[in-house]
Structures are given as structure tokens and as C-alpha cells.
Amino acid sequence: MYNAITDVPGVLVGYETLNGKAANGRPIKTGVTAILPHGRSRTPRPVWAGFHALNGNGEMTGTHWIEHGGYFVGPVCLTNSHSVGIVHHATTRWMLEQYAATFEAHHLWAMPVVAETYDGVLNDINGQHVEAHHVHAALASAHAGNLEEGNVGGGNGMICYGFKGGTGTSSRRVVIDDQAYTVGVLVQANHGKRDWLNVLGVPVGKALDDGNWPKELNRERGSIVAIIATDAPMLPHQLKRLAQRAGLGISRTGSPGGNDSGDIFLAFSTANDGPLPQLGKARQQMCHLNDECFDDLYMAVVQATDEAVLNAMFMAEGAPMAKPQGWCPALDLQRLAPLMRRAGLGMEAKPPMPA
Numbered sequence: 117m118y119n120a121i122t123d124v125p126g127v128l129v130g131y132e133t134l135n136g137k138a139a140n141g142r143p144i145k146t147g148v149t150a151i152l153p154h155g156r157s158r159t160p161r162p163v164w165a166g167f168h169a170l171n172g173n174g175e176m177t178g179t180h181w182i183e184h185g186g187y188f189v190g191p192v193c194l195t196n197s198h199s200v201g202i203v204h205h206a207t208t209r210w211m212l213e214q215y216a217a218t219f220e221a222h223h224l225w226a227m228p229v230v231a232e233t234y235d236g237v238l239n240d241i242n243g244q245h246v247e248a249h250h251v252h253a254a255l256a257s258a259h260a261g262n263l264e265e266g267n268v269g270g271g272n273g274m275i276c277y278g279f280k281g282g283t284g285t286s287s288r289r290v291v292i293d294d295q296a297y298t299v300g301v302l303v304q305a306n307h308g309k310r311d312w313l314n315v316l317g318v319p320v321g322k323a324l325d326d327g328n329w330p331k332e333l334n335r336e337r338g339s340i341v342a343i344i345a346t347d348a349p350m351l352p353h354q355l356k357r358l359a360q361r362a363g364l365g366i367s368r369t370g371s372p373g374g375n376d377s378g379d380i381f382l383a384f385s386t387a388n389d390g391p392l393p394q395l396g397k398a399r400q401q402m403c404h405l406n407d408e409c410f411d412d413l414y415m416a417v418v419q420a421t422d423e424a425v426l427n428a429m430f431m432a433e434g435a436p437m438a439k440p441q442g443w444c445p446a447l448d449l450q451r452l453a454p455l456m457r458r459a460g461l462g463m464e465a466k467p468p469m470p471a
Contacts, residue, residue: 121300130258131269149269166356174378186352235273278310284428336374365421
């Protein structure tokens with residue numbers, strides 16, 4: 117197991133990471149993350165899902181139908197706030213090509229899920245440097261197994277608790293009635309004030325202040341997107357409840373869900389695989405777990421979300437700021453370690469997933 121969202125069988129993740137310099141001299145530091153719930157299947161299939169916004173200052177497309185229909189079709193892509201349109205356009209084109217035979221034979225619509233967080237402090241966001249071929253590259257690179265974290269994909273230009281943030285992932289295994297299930301979380305972490313930061317319950321943010329902190333790095337103007345995947349069979353309303361628990365996960369690292377933060381969560385299940393409802397029979401059946409068995413699943417989401425945020429920060433590298441000029445440092449693990457030891461805790465950047 118890889119302690120990643122890709123531990124859920126069939127789930128693939130790809131990145132396209134953009135680094136460079138714009139014509140105005142500001143850094144280009146952004147990208148696209150692509151999550152394929154059913155891998156590269158050539159047949160469009162419903163992905164049963166639930167959505168929750170802890171604080172809705174952000175965007176995730178397709179959520180109206182997820183709320184009403186309980187599913188989406190195709191990939192989930194993450195990028196920056198000003199690139200949602202091109203990513204949606206390019207992902208739609210990918211779906212039309214990937215599922216060409218089905219779209220040719222039937223009148224269907226494509227509505228991919230695209231979510232964003234704001235990277236304008238580190239990236240020339242108004243330059244809209246993400247293009248369609250970058251989205252296709254992220255989708256083409258999607259793979260199972262080990263995932264890079266930190267300054268990769270859509271998380272490349274993100275800031276978390278005043279330190280360099282980005283992409284992080286984690287997973288847990290849950291056994292219910294002798295059956296093992298996997299819960300995986302991937303976050304695009306771009307939220308929180310430095311003063312709020314907690315690591316394993318230790319309030320370390322203020323202690324890490326070196327007195328030279330740029331004001332822009334201690335303002336809540338970002339967001340966090342959490343994508344939760346599982347192979348446990350669940351109904352859409354159950355997945356919505358699962359998505360809600362990501363908010364408890366980010367609270368462990370100190371965030372109350374700030375006013376200017378889009379704290380947006382999506383949970384999906386790869387179970388109950390079958391045809392699109394438009395092409396299915398009148399009578400439908402779905403397997404699902406009893407709600408009374410969910411406490412361990414809820415805890416798995418809380419723990420994996422908490423760890424995914426920390427992994428994003430632990431694996432990130434410092435970066436120059438685009439506006440204003442300056443430097444966004446990575447979380448200094450050498451300074452963090454004695455604070456944790458003083459609290460009676462050790463540190464592992466990426467502990468193995470519990471069995």
C-alpha cells in the first residue's frame with residue numbers, strides 16, 4: 117500500500133506541473149491534478165458521490181447534479197481559480213473522445229467535476245497559463261501506486277498555514293464484517309493562517325514565527341479541496357455524510373473554516389459499478405453498508421485528511437512570491453521537530469498506513 121488515494125482499487129491520479137516566468141516577470145507556478153475514479157475505462161459509468169461545502173467561497177463544478185442525482189461521470193480535476201473554464205472545456209473534450217462510441221450512439225451530456233483553489237500569491241494567476249494540452253497531459257499521466265506530493269499538479273502554487281502547501285494524500289484501511297475497505301484522501305491545501313497551525317494537536321504556528329513573516333502569508337485568502345475515494349459500497353446520502361468528515365480532518369490542523377476559504381469536499385465510491393442510469397433498466401439495485409457501521413469510516417476520513425494536509429506541507433519546497441515579491445518558505449522540519457519532542461511526540465513525515 118502507498119498511503120495514497122490510489123490505494124483504492126481502480127483509482128488513478130496524474131499531474132501536469134507548470135513552472136516558468138511570465139512576460140511580466142512574475143513566476144508561473146500552477147498546474148492540473150487529474151483523478152480518474154474508474155481508470156481508463158472506455159465506457160462512461162456513474163460514480164456514486166456526495167458533496168459538502170464547509171465554507172463555499174470556491175468552485176466545484178457538477179455539484180448540483182451530484183446533490184440531486186447522486187453521481188457524476190468522468191474525471192475529477194483540480195487547478196487554480198482562474199483556470200476552471202479551460203480545465204472543464206479540456207476535460208469535456210477528453211470525455212467525448214474517451215467515450216466516443218457511447219456519445220455517438222446516444223444523446224448524452226458531459227459534466228466533469230473541476231475544483232479550484234487560489235494560487236495568485238505565488239503564481240501569475242491572471243495570466244491564465246493553464247491550457248487544454250496541460251489538462252490532457254495530466255489525464256494521460258494518471259497512474260496507480262505511489263504519488264508525488266507538495267509542489268505538484270494543481271497544488272504547485274498553493275500556500276498552507278503561511279507555509280508552502282500543495283498536494284497531499286493519505287489512506288486508511290477499515291474492516292467491516294470481515295471485509296476490508298480502503299478510504300483514500302487527496303487534498304489541494306491552500307488554507308489557514310500561520311497562527312492557527314497545529315501538528316498532531318500541538319499548536320506550533322506561533323512558535324515558528326521568525327519575526328520576518330510577510331503579511332500576505334498570514335491571511336486567510338485560500339481554500340482547500342478534499343477528494344475522498346473508497347471502495348466501500350455506499351449510497352449518495354451516505355457519501356455526503358462521509359464528505360462532511362473532511363471538515364473535522366482539516367480542523368485538526370487548526371483551521372476553523374475561514375470566511376475567505378473555500379473548504380469544499382467530495383466523496384465518491386467505486387462500488388456499485390454499472391451502466392449509466394439513462395441506459396439502464398427501470399428497476400435498479402445498489403449494495404450499501406448499514407449506517408451503524410460507519411464510525412470507523414468516518415474516523416478514517418478524519419485521520420487521512422489531517423495527514424494529507426501535513427504531507428502536502430512536509431513534502432513542499434519553498435517558492436518565490438508573485439504578488440507581492442518575497443519568499444514563501446516551506447515548513448522547516450528541523451525547527452518543528454524539537455517543538456514536537458517538547459510535547460512528548462516524535463515525527464514521521466509519511467508513516468505507513470495502518471493495517
